[in-house]
Amino acid sequence: MGALKSVFRLLGAPFRPIGSLMGRFLNTPFRQATAVFSLAYVLIEHGIPRIPPLFGLPSAPVPNTVVLEYLVIALVGILLWVSDNEERWSEFKQPIHDVLVRPDRRIWRGALFVIVPALVATQTYLSARPDVSAPPSFRAIHPAPPSAITFQGEQMVLDGLENPLRSTGLLEEHYEEGKRVYYQNCLACHGDGLQGRGHYAQIFNPEPINFQDGGTIAMLTESFVFWRIAKGGPGLPNEGNPWNSAMPVWENFLTADEIWSVIIFLYEQTGRDPRTWELEEEEH
């Protein structure tokens, strides 16, 4: 324990001047709370986007809705912290109280009377201002599949349905067939790398699905994927909101075997495994 402490002390040595400077400024709970909140904002807005590059991925900003959500959590946390101890709570309230009543803080008071309405006005203006960007779209990740579909005029039960090609013929052949189907039909949108970055991908919203992502086909059963391919955008259930997926209804162009083989291709190529109906299936 003692050794650990001295190590920390040694490591902290270069920062001590900054520390003491900060210590002098951050000597009241109110200032500490303000500092923590600002730090949280910086971390969320500028820190999180820097995490993906650490793993060799492109940097990605955090959407505003999520920033807001995190900041609310941070604010709640700060309020809980300052008020969970009687002494700290009264210290925290002191500056607020002072600004509101002490005669020598009149200027502060006056400034707040201007700043707060100004902030509200700005926010109102920003939210009411006409904007060219499309409104945010909400999508359910995996819409609920029907338990049975009509595939090319025939009923097909999806519950418990397995990819029939996995139990017949050679996997390599199905893979090759699937590859052909993919490159003839899917490439334009879903792209060469199966990442949803095909030539046409940019014009679509929602964008074509990225099969490489662990949250797409890897989380779904093959029957679900079959349903999505067969029925495309028009076949999406209306619970899922403004569905405007451009995915065609592939049952009009492909046979069942072609769809099943392209599914095999997707899983083989991305190295993902489909979700199975039973655990036992996983083991053989």
Place this chain on the structure above:
Amino acid sequence: MLKRSRGRWSWLQASLPVAIVAAIGLIAIAIEPLAAQGYTPREYGDFPIIGSRAAIWIAAQLHLFFAAFVLGVPMFAVVAEAIGIFSSDDRYDKLAKEFTRLLLVSYSATAMWGAVLVFGLITLYPGLWGYLSEIFAPSMWVYVGIFFFESFTLYLYYYGWDRWKKGRAKWGHWGLGILLNLWGTAVMLIANSWLTYMMSPPAEVTPDTAPGMVQFWSAFANATWMPINIHRFIANIVFGGAIVGAYAAFRFLSAKTDEERAHYDWMGYIGNFIAMSALIVLPFAGYWLGREIYEFNQQMGTTMMGGFMSWLWVVQAFLIGVLFLAGNYYLWIGMGRIPGAERFMPYTKWMLLVLLIGAAVWATPRNMIANRAEITAMGGQFHPFLGVLGVMSAKNTAVNFMILTTFLSFLLYRRANKKAVVSWEKRGTTIQGALFVIAAAVVLFYGVYGYFVPSIVRIGFSVYQVLAVITAIILIVVIDMLMMRGAKSRGEIRWGEMPERSQYALFILAVTFTWLMGLMGFARSGIRQHWHVFEVLRDTSVDAATPALGYASIVISVCVLIFLSMVAFIFWVGGLAEKPVISGVGGGATGSAPAARDQEI
């Protein structure tokens, strides 16, 4: 002791539920002969202004709130009475009795709402009622029968409290309490079978199956029956604890004397303790239920988690975050009244940090609300880093960390004013610390490893995480009990010296639990979508569509408000009757200085 006649009204109140149940029974039996005489009941009735669905929804939800309360509180009372017997601490006995008094009034409220529900079903959904009663008729008779037994057991339990106060009679009295719980649980099991049948009818039942042909037992013990039983059983304890906490907070805030304040501060602590400890196991029961739903019908499962209800879980995450934060906050403030707690105070901010990060992970949506520019900048619908936090693995890990942290809060609270005398104190603490670290490491390991295995394997991982956490909690508690045997006190807890803020945390807990129950009730009922009995009996009424969350939340809020105002009335009534006790006893047992033993619960 209380020797005051309770007046005529109490007998009226006591006989009310019985009368109501009898009336329902008669009407239910009367319906069938009518049908036999060539009278065909209509399929649906109409309720003015709010519509049939909202009417039946409110009736069912309020019945359930009260039912949960009257099932949760007896468990609580029996445990408190047992502690009172073992520790010969009179305060626990008083506590148990005080709850039972609340129970008496709540019991009639439950029966009244039950009557409203049954009349609602008969008048608004006669078709469904006819269908269900044809399958479940025998269990309905048993149900009303048990209701009689339960009521009379409750009267014996309460009115016999002072008569059977000593020696063997006290044990007999305690046995009555156990019996009361058994009746209550049996009633719940029967009612659960009806509603779980609507969710998960046995596979052999199809739309063409006449209700008379449905096998009673397969309908009774259907796929989701047991998971719902367990889930509701635990949730009732949580709910009972939370409402008791709110009751204590209410009495604390309106207390006139220090003694009263001390008593209700202590009661609030106990309520919060019970609610939070049961809450810790609740997610596991919920997880089992979810799994059974998935296994029963994949489509139903996806509707629940990924379909039109997916946003419900974001709201649920928010509420659970509030529960954990409020519960811990209450404990941390409470440390202010415990001598010796100062030494743990610096740690609270780190525990708070863990809770906040956990809440943030839980509230991170997989699919973010983002505009076109943001999606392009992120390179897709999913954020490369935050998207990772959106899936089950991360959320299970987060909730397990939150559970561990909450447990740590309790442990520190418990230990605050004690000084262990055993020789191995230091080593014991180290082992406890190591257990925490191991449990956290297991949770984290499976959380991360979950990203590298298929979904079906990953689902199993949450079981390991849960087991690690539960094992650690049990072992740590055992060590702690051994270690603190004969511990010296660092000073007495100054019960009553609690800032008012803390009591509002108890209110928020109670409101949140109630609201959350309403929300989960909507989820459970809503996943049937346009079916009365899933894929068997179709809802053909005008209200067949399942409403959006916004509308549901308004109905839930209305239910919660009605419930809370009725509960407030019950609390107030409880206060009316209770006054003689405190003023009569004066500075007696109630005001006696609590010892370190107080925290044994």
Place this chain on the structure above:
Amino acid sequence: MTNIKILGVMIGTISIYTWIANAIPQIESVVPEELSFSSDVSEAELVAAGGELYNGGAGCTTCHGLETRAPNLLTGYNGEGTIGTRCGTRVPGQDCKAYLHESMMNPMAYVVEGGFDPMVFQARVFSGAQIWALVAFLQDQGGVVTVTGADVAAAAEADAAAPAGGPAVASTDPLEIMRGNLCLACHMLNGEGAELAPPFDGMGSRIEADRIRRGIIDPGAEIAEGFDHLAGSMPLTIPDLLTARQLELLVDFLAGQGG
């Protein structure tokens, strides 16, 4: 004062939860609707039903609402006006009603560019009545609605595998019976049909007459080896659509299909 505070905290908490639940996307789970019209359906009803389909479940606006993917039918297209005004002149000799109906039953017929056509074969997705409702709705976009209840009734009769209506075809020729009952949509016979279900070719050498009969009457009872994945696909309505004579004719015919 205390009571007011308590009330405030409670109502405040409840309000926040209600607000959050209302601030997130509002999705209602609607009941899947089935259109059924009798011959006395009014024009307004048809147009309304068609409009609901067009803007809702049919998914038409996915493409036809955007200029980029397909002609916009409601607001005019390349200055040619709305669909109701131009449908009558698209194909010489074909009036508006026939044109619209055909373009939904067989969309490839009019997409001459030969390229990639993602238009759904509506006939596979919708009932005849629904398609007529869509036609009525499109005609209503600037034109005159000529779809009548009679069209709807005829279509409904045509695609109703209506058990009440007796046998699907009156023929006693096995091939006619098979075609009329859409057996060849899945089963292959002499190069006609599809290779989805067990082929009729050589059926007699594989299974016996009894088994064939059972397969028609109760398709789910026994599934041919290798076709487990199609269990439940064969319509259960077939026995209602055949006369006893037709059933026996079919059984005899199939049993006679040797290797």
